[in-house]
Amino acid sequence: MVPITTIHYLVVAAALFVLGVIGVLTRRNVVIVLMSIELILNAVNLNLVAFSRMWGNLHGQVFSIFITVDAAAEAAAGLGILIAFFRNKETINVDEIDLLKW
Amino acid sequence: MNPGVNSALNATINPGMAPVATPFFFYLLAGLAIAGGAFVITRRNSVHSALALIVTLLSVAGLYLMLYAPFVAATQIIVYAGGIMVLFLFVIMLVNIERASKERRFNRIWPAGVAAAGALMALFVFAFVKGKALFPDRLMTLPESSNTQEIATMLYGERGSMGQYTFAFEIASLLLLVAILGAVIMTKKKM
Numbered sequence: 001m002v003p004i005t006t007i008h009y010l011v012v013a014a015a016l017f018v019l020g021v022i023g024v025l026t027r028r029n030v031v032i033v034l035m036s037i038e039l040i041l042n043a044v045n046l047n048l049v050a051f052s053r054m055w056g057n058l059h060g061q062v063f064s065i066f067i068t069v070d071a072a073a074e075a076a077a078g079l080g081i082l083i084a085f086f087r088n089k090e091t092i093n094v095d096e097i098d099l100l101k102w
Numbered sequence: 103m104n105p106g107v108n109s110a111l112n113a114t115i116n117p118g119m120a121p122v123a124t125p126f127f128f129y130l131l132a133g134l135a136i137a138g139g140a141f142v143i144t145r146r147n148s149v150h151s152a153l154a155l156i157v158t159l160l161s162v163a164g165l166y167l168m169l170y171a172p173f174v175a176a177t178q179i180i181v182y183a184g185g186i187m188v189l190f191l192f193v194i195m196l197v198n199i200e201r202a203s204k205e206r207r208f209n210r211i212w213p214a215g216v217a218a219a220g221a222l223m224a225l226f227v228f229a230f231v232k233g234k235a236l237f238p239d240r241l242m243t244l245p246e247s248s249n250t251q252e253i254a255t256m257l258y259g260e261r262g263s264m265g266q267y268t269f270a271f272e273i274a275s276l277l278l279l280v281a282i283l284g285a286v287i288m289t290k291k292k293m
Contacts, residue, residue, distance in 0.1 A: 004128045006237045007230060009165065012132040014226040016139050016158070018219050023143035025215025026208045031148050031194055035155050038186065039139050042162050045174070053169045054237065058249065061174050062256050062267055068181055069274045073281035075186045079193045080285030086197045087291075095209060 009050035017043035028093045030085075034078045041071045128168060135161035146207055148194045152187060159183050173250040 016039055023036025045064040052060025086092055089099070138158030145151045159182045166175035209215065259265035 004124050004168075007234060008128065008132075009169070010230060010237070012135060012165070014223070014230070015136050016162075018223045018226070019136070019139040019143055021222055022216060022219040025218060026212040027143060028206060028209055029148060031190065031197070032143065032151050035142055035151055035190065038155065038182070039142060039158065042159065042182075045178075046162055046165060049166055049169050049171045049174055052171065058252050058256065061171050061249075062253055064171075064174050065177060065253070065257075066267075066270065066274055068177055069278060072181060072186055073277050075189055076281045076285040077288075079189060080288035082193060083196060084288045092197050093205070 006050050006054045009046060013043040013046040013050070015043075016040075016046070028095060030082050030092045030094055030097070031079075033094060034075060034082070037074065037078075038071060041067055041074075124168065127164070131161045131164040131168070134158070135165070144207075149191070152190050152194060155190075156183050156187050159187070170249065173253055 020036040020039035020043065023039065024033050027033055027036065045067050048060040048064040048067070050060075052058060052064075082092065085097065085099075089096065091097075135158045138154045138156075138161065141154030142151045142158065145154065159178060163175040163178040163183075166172075166178060256265050256267050257271045259268050265271075
């Protein structure tokens with residue numbers, strides 16, 4: 001069997017990233033769009049940790065922790081906006097969010 | 103570079119700590135992660151999507167363990183699977199899922215989105231095939247036992263001196279504070 005190298009992890013991360021992009025671009029439900037963004041951030045984290053192991057130092061892991069912090073902040077703010085929006089318009093579909101459209 | 107990073111750079115392969123059956127577990131976890139990701143973006147019910155996302159996050163945590171990153175794996179499980187997903191489930195319960203589960207799942211322009219994502223995938227494949235020589239075949243083995251301690255040194259510093267990332271760490275706490283305040287204020291009934 002082929003030994004598992006960095007490129008294997010990069011391929012998994014690329015697949016997760018593309019799945020997340022498809023989710024962001026095609027789904028109508030805002031909650032699932034936010035979940036797809038979490039998928040994208042996870043793919044980036046996986047890349048960083050794989051490179052951290054490839055180079056044998058820990059900077060990538062520290063960066064991935066910062067990205068986790070960002071993901072938490074993004075989820076909290078995004079879901080807050082979503083609840084405020086749902087209270088006004090009674091919908092969570094992306095294509096019906098047009099309050100700022102002129 | 104501080105001395106802690108140098109000692110990690112000089113890490114040698116330690117056969118006693120090497121994980122067993124690496125390819126099997128890698129393909130298992132990678133398959134679970136990608137299947138979970140596919141479930142997330144195709145399920146009609148948002149709760150099912152959230153559960154599939156939890157499967158993906160746990161599989162990625164397993165991949166972190168295989169990459170000698172136990173601290174990142176623990177952070178992944180505690181913060182993502184334990185914190186962010188609970189937040190997601192709460193919000194799914196607050197907004198009504200009855201109506202959303204009966205409507206169309208995808209945008210009208212979904213073929214354009216899939217085409218754009220396919221172009222992105224093609225770009226990735228091109229980069230990986232062309233740049234394969236950039237990635238060494240062998241992975242280094244990080245010292246698993248001192249991993250967490252060295253991350254702490256980089257984040258907090260040691261013996262009163264600032265670490266390399268101490269300032270960024272403090273800014274991250276500020277960012278979290280602002281996000282929490284923003285979420286609380288936005289969900290308040292009366293401004």
